[in-house]
Amino acid sequence: MNIVILTEKGFPYGSAAINRIISYAKGLSELSNNVQVICLKPSEKKGTEFKNKYPEGEFSSIKFKYITGSTVKSDILFTRALNYIKGIRLTFVYLWKIKPDVLFMGLFDPFTTFLFYAETRILKTRFVQERSEYPFLGTEKNLFTRVNYWIYIHFIIKLFDGLVVITESLKQFFTEKINKKAKITILPMLAEPDRFNIPRDTKKTNDYIAFCGELSGNKDGVPILIESFSLITQNHPSYKLVLIGNTNFKEFNKLVLLVEKLNLYEKVVFTGQVSRDEIPELLCQAKVLALARPESKQAEGGFPTKLGEYLATGNPVVVTKVGEIPNYLTHLQNAYLAEPGDASDFAEKLDDALANYDKAQLIGKNGQKLVYNEFNYKTQSVKLDIFLRSL
Template sequence: MNITIVLNEAYPIGMAATNRIHLYAKRFKECGHNVEIIVPRPTERHHTIPKNHEIKGEYEGIPFKYPLSPVRNNSFIKRRINDFLSFFKTTGYIFRKKRNTDVLLIVDNRWYMIFTCKIFSLFYKCKFVLEISEFPFVFYDNNFFNNIYRSLYIKNIFRLFDGLIVISDSLFSYFEDKINKNAKQIIIPILTNTHNFQPSANNSGEIVYTGALNQFKDGIMDLLQGYVTFNKKTPGKKLVLMGDLNVSPDKDEVIAFIDKNNMREKIEITGYVDRSVMIRRMSDAAVLALAKPSNRQAEHCFPTKIAEYLSTGKPVLTTTTGSIPQFLTNRKDSYLTEPNNPDELANTLSDIFSDYDQAKIVGKNGRELAQNEFDYNKQVDKIITFFNELLNKKN
């Protein structure tokens, strides 16, 4: 099978979506299928050291290509021009070089990219599949023009696909009446490569969070408030926030809160760190935490970081949002708290540290859950079967 992936995210170094699609491609390759990842726009910010600087190459055996430079220009006008050029270079490359594609998998919500890829799929008779892990337009402002665009998009765009890969039952249900009658869906939950997270006897005593330091997505302010309350009862445990605060919409609020509560010495914000460093610090942590709040985004998503947290074998503290309680069991394989409740989070942290021997058992059970439910081998094999069903299906 020849699989072409259009990924509108940084690659090979990126956030959750990048890691998820990489595990797709890795398993496709391991199973003998040809795969290439194409990134259809520059992704690296011009004012930082680029994490991805190669126009093309291989990462863990997966070939990838940026049709234009990975680094965004420092000029607003030139960035728009480069986005325009990158779109045409991407489509030109696909039409010239990927004619033998059996499945075109797109992770991109731009209507013009989707429409162009649909034309390619019709012309070369390949299956066109969308991977979507977020509720559509959940981050859009609610205004007149956005509402019109959202309505037209939802009514028309999702009917262009032969198949959808979604991350949760709620997304599956949402799309049931928005795809064409011949299309198929498959639910693929969060993924992890458990081999990358070997259990460690080390214990730094740290409470570790990894991610975007964003309140709307990850409840970063709830985590900070819960930690401050916990620290008053149980001092001496550092909170480590592994992420780039400079790209967070809540940067000023986070800094102000830390300063107001005199927490500069007790809360470490690492900034961007290499993935190997991140994995080591996660594996050495005492607790891995995510205070995801209750909102529409959380209702329909399933945070990938949960699978990676569980893979470490360390105790995981998170909230009962979205698909999390569907898979995780409180005080058996994780610690679950009510969302938007920093006081309960603080009390649960106290419970973990007051009986850490029991917490270690919970952490061990969590790793077993990750191996049984979220390891990429098992889940991506379902996608391969799904693709074969699409290819064998008569329209």
């Protein structure tokens, strides 16, 4: 099949959503499909270090193209708007030329989505969307998002021939909302185990607990993780907490103040933004990997991509029992499961893993086996390939 994945995000270096695209695109490509990612608009801001420098190329056997010919955004709002329109026009022409069998489309504005839907009807291309969380979370915040949510639920979602979701909760949510002729399937979290086949460097001092993800807000529970870590430092004085993620956001100072308040200034390390290529070693060299995600609507419908990466390392993983995580993981069998929102309970699980590390390593290896068997991108991509061909 000739498959095109259309996105507004930067590629190949970007968010967790981009990492997920890479995993299933790579898997589909390895099944002899021709897979290409098209970036509708530039992603890099002038005056910053560019993560994505090349407007066209190949990454992990996935072809990609910034359709406007540049990865760099203009400083001028009007020029950015013109470039977006240009991106739509050039993509429309390009799709008309190559006539893909499948078009994956991310969450775009209604006009853009309908335009490409119309083109797929003419080209007889299967129109597919992949969803990793509930649509327009926080719709109560303003009128604009409420209107967009209403349009999406009543009109846009019905345009797709197929919907790919990450959890059973999302499948139940969308089943009654999609077109009656459309199909829906679950593509759970994906992991690329080979990326994490890195031997532990015994010459290094690896006494650290690592977290990788979103530091801003409370999506991943970083404040709770810091508080939990403070509760075990007396028992494990040599350990540090390494927080991997972007620190360029307004509320970052609140995390710094929390670290200072808990007297952890020399024990908590903020790495700042780290590239996709550097993450495997940072995670593999850690003693324990932690995710203190609290209960939320986002946690209910989504599934943290980073959890698959954690488990792929074979290291012990401490994670909260939110969403559908308990459907796959069992406490003390393949992970340590803690109560969400409870710093003391999370600290207890961290302490248990560090104090009984031989046992923890066995648990970590069981988690790694789970990833290899259930969440391997190769296995899941075969199922996705079958689904796409059935549309």
